Amino acid sequence: MAPAHRDPRIPAPASGKPWRNAALVGACLVLAALPVLLGASNYLLGLLISALILSGIALAWALLGNLGGMVSFGHAAFFGVGAYASALISARLGVPVLLAIPLAGLCAALSALAMLPTLRLSGPYFALAILAYAQIFRILATEATGLTGGGAGLQRFPGLPTILGLDLGSRTGSYGLLVAMVALSALAYEAIRRSHVGTALRAIAHSEDATRVVGVNSVLLKAWMLLLSAFMTGVFGALNAHIIGFLEPAYAFSGLWSVMPIIAAIFGGYRTVLGPIGGAIVIYLFDQLVAKDLIAVGHQILLGLVLVVMVLIAPNGLLGLLKRRAGGRPHADA
Amino acid sequence: MTDLILQALFSGVLIGGVYALVALGLALSFGAMRIINLAHGELVLLAAYCAYLVETRTGLDPYAAIPLALLVVAGVSAVLFLMIDRIRQDRELNSLILTYAVGIILTNAILLAFASDVRSTASPTLQDAVTLGSVYAMTGEIIAFGLSLVLMVALWWWLKRSWYGRAVRAVSSNRAAATLMGISPGRTELVAFLVAGALASFAGVALYTMSVIQPALGHALTVKAFVITVLAGVGSIPGVFLGALLLGVTEALTVTLASSALQDLAGMVLFLVVLFLLPNGLFGARARRG
Numbered sequence: 001m002a003p004a005h006r007d008p009r010i011p012a013p014a015s016g017k018p019w020r021n022a023a024l025v026g027a028c029l030v031l032a033a034l035p036v037l038l039g040a041s042n043y044l045l046g047l048l049i050s051a052l053i054l055s056g057i058a059l060a061w062a063l064l065g066n067l068g069g070m071v072s073f074g075h076a077a078f079f080g081v082g083a084y085a086s087a088l089i090s091a092r093l094g095v096p097v098l099l100a101i102p103l104a105g106l107c108a109a110l111s112a113l114a115m116l117p118t119l120r121l122s123g124p125y126f127a128l129a130i131l132a133y134a135q136i137f138r139i140l141a142t143e144a145t146g147l148t149g150g151g152a153g154l155q156r157f158p159g160l161p162t163i164l165g166l167d168l169g170s171r172t173g174s175y176g177l178l179v180a181m182v183a184l185s186a187l188a189y190e191a192i193r194r195s196h197v198g199t200a201l202r203a204i205a206h207s208e209d210a211t212r213v214v215g216v217n218s219v220l221l222k223a224w225m226l227l228l229s230a231f232m233t234g235v236f237g238a239l240n241a242h243i244i245g246f247l248e249p250a251y252a253f254s255g256l257w258s259v260m261p262i263i264a265a266i267f268g269g270y271r272t273v274l275g276p277i278g279g280a281i282v283i284y285l286f287d288q289l290v291a292k293d294l295i296a297v298g299h300q301i302l303l304g305l306v307l308v309v310m311v312l313i314a315p316n317g318l319l320g321l322l323k324r325r326a327g328g329r330p331h332a333d334a
Numbered sequence: 335m336t337d338l339i340l341q342a343l344f345s346g347v348l349i350g351g352v353y354a355l356v357a358l359g360l361a362l363s364f365g366a367m368r369i370i371n372l373a374h375g376e377l378v379l380l381a382a383y384c385a386y387l388v389e390t391r392t393g394l395d396p397y398a399a400i401p402l403a404l405l406v407v408a409g410v411s412a413v414l415f416l417m418i419d420r421i422r423q424d425r426e427l428n429s430l431i432l433t434y435a436v437g438i439i440l441t442n443a444i445l446l447a448f449a450s451d452v453r454s455t456a457s458p459t460l461q462d463a464v465t466l467g468s469v470y471a472m473t474g475e476i477i478a479f480g481l482s483l484v485l486m487v488a489l490w491w492w493l494k495r496s497w498y499g500r501a502v503r504a505v506s507s508n509r510a511a512a513t514l515m516g517i518s519p520g521r522t523e524l525v526a527f528l529v530a531g532a533l534a535s536f537a538g539v540a541l542y543t544m545s546v547i548q549p550a551l552g553h554a555l556t557v558k559a560f561v562i563t564v565l566a567g568v569g570s571i572p573g574v575f576l577g578a579l580l581l582g583v584t585e586a587l588t589v590t591l592a593s594s595a596l597q598d599l600a601g602m603v604l605f606l607v608v609l610f611l612l613p614n615g616l617f618g619a620r621a622r623r624g
Contacts, residue, residue, distance in 0.1 A: 297445060
């Protein structure tokens with residue numbers, strides 16, 4: 001399926017200059033280390049941890065939206081499955097937490113297998129079918145009291161362990177772990193984007209029929225993107241569960257886990273890798289520090305407004321806007 | 335037991351009438367503009383809260399709120415339309431996200447204005463029980479169902495006979511050809527959007543007279559309306575009506591035979607089964623989705 005010659009009409013992946021990319025990565029690392037170096041309070045680190053969890057889901061959402069061309073309104077399903085799977089695997093089966101987390105990601109990907117028939121659907125039908133799945137998962141988790149503890153919640157499961165003298169359960173440790181996990185996810189995303197698979201996916205976005213004609217199994221590729229996105233979301237759901245130490249269906253499968261990543265990714269620019277990550281941090285901190293202060297109940301109205309403004313003024317997100325201002329290409333391609 | 339099942343079937347049919355109104359609005363704007371208005375349920379809820387406002391402030395019957403509801407919902411619909419109309423790039427995806435965002439704004443605005451309490455009509459006339467053989471209903475439910483039937487016939491007539499109704503169908507089936515025939519697609523879309531808003535207004539007021547409302551309901555209504563449009567297939571009013579009755583009855587039977595916690599599950603499962611097994615909906619349709 002790997003095309004031998006690159007069609008000139010299909011935009012090549014933005015490669016940039018190597019030193020520029022290295023400088024970018026370095027800048028991000030310095031930025032990530034800054035809160036710890038400056039001795040940020042546990043409260044601030046806690047906020048940043050939640051923001052990074054959101055970054056991970058936003059990245060997973062953008063991966064599906066950008067590479068797979070599918071808008072999901074139901075990522076809460078994968079988040080919830082990952083959270084419960086990791087808590088149950090570590091508590092019931094005694095599997096070490098750091099092993100339970102990737103296993104939980106696999107469980108989320110397995111749950112996405114049930115959604116494969118939705119790949120036949122396009123656009124709004126896919127978006128709403130996934131939403132239906134998320135609702136079904138939430139109701140099932142509430143009803144399966146034997147497994148999940150139902151509405152009463154689940155709290156007897158281990159937290160993050162201490163590795164090589166670093167207590168991952170501490171605020172600083174969790175923060176470091178999440179920075180690493182988000183960076184890892186971003187690298188994986190970037191690697192796929194640059195691979196032949198990425199080229200094929202961009203071609204599908206231009207014309208799915210034409211791409212199928214030249215022998216690319218588009219449904220298979222989209223299925224892989226769905227599973228990968230589910231895996232990533234599940235892993236971050238699992239991380240969040242072990243950091244918070246408490247689960248209930250209304251929280252783990254909350255619609256917020258579907259909404260916030262969309263707002264974050266659209267805000268930052270869902271066709272870029274850094275956009276969803278930065279967007280999530282900005283949006284989460286804005287929501288918690290500014291919006292909640294202004295309006296205690298119903299502060300999401302401001303997020304809704306942000307989303308409306310972004311779609312109308314800068315559908316490519318802040319990064320897309322910056323690129324255009326910088327005189328780059330008119331709009332950032334995949 | 336038979337009595338319980340009969341009662342569930344009857345109640346399901348009655349709520350199905352209001353579901354049909356909600357779904358027809360969504361289907362109309364989808365038919366005309368090819369976009370799914372994810373804020374449609376919130377528009378319905380906005381009208382329901384207009385009824386609540388009028389009833390509590392003036393003591394009038396909730397149905398007296400219809401002019402206010404029409405005005406408010408039409409205003410919001412027009413703003414929504416203008417915003418959607420501005421989208422140039424990735425229209426399908428961006429309109430989906432835009433209407434979703436408007437839904438979030440409306441839900442939270444309602445939450446801010448009316449708090450998260452559950453509200454329902456206080457009118458004793460509307461809550462009076464009517465017995466029909468072994469089943470019973472509230473007067474409000476019967477009136478709402480009657481209103482739904484009348485509006486469905488009116489919509490059918492409008493689409494079939496009126497100039498704008500025909501224009502909506504023309505734009506829906508072939509935009510370019512319709513433009514060549516002298517129809518302004520932009521104005522036609524706006525009219526379709528406003529008629530959808532009017533349907534939402536009636537549906538909202540009717541919902542308030544027969545059921546309970548709360549801010550989170552808007553999103554659930556959008557999903558129900560979408561489920562019904564999928565059940566019905568594209569472009570058939572009787573299909574939407576039957577799809578809505580099917581959803582109402584399925585929900586009511588689930589509550590009676592299983593538990594109320596599973597009510598939404600039944601609707602969702604019905605949705606997925608139809609989506610996968612009958613891609614054209616239950617009641618046949620010309621166009622295939624996707």
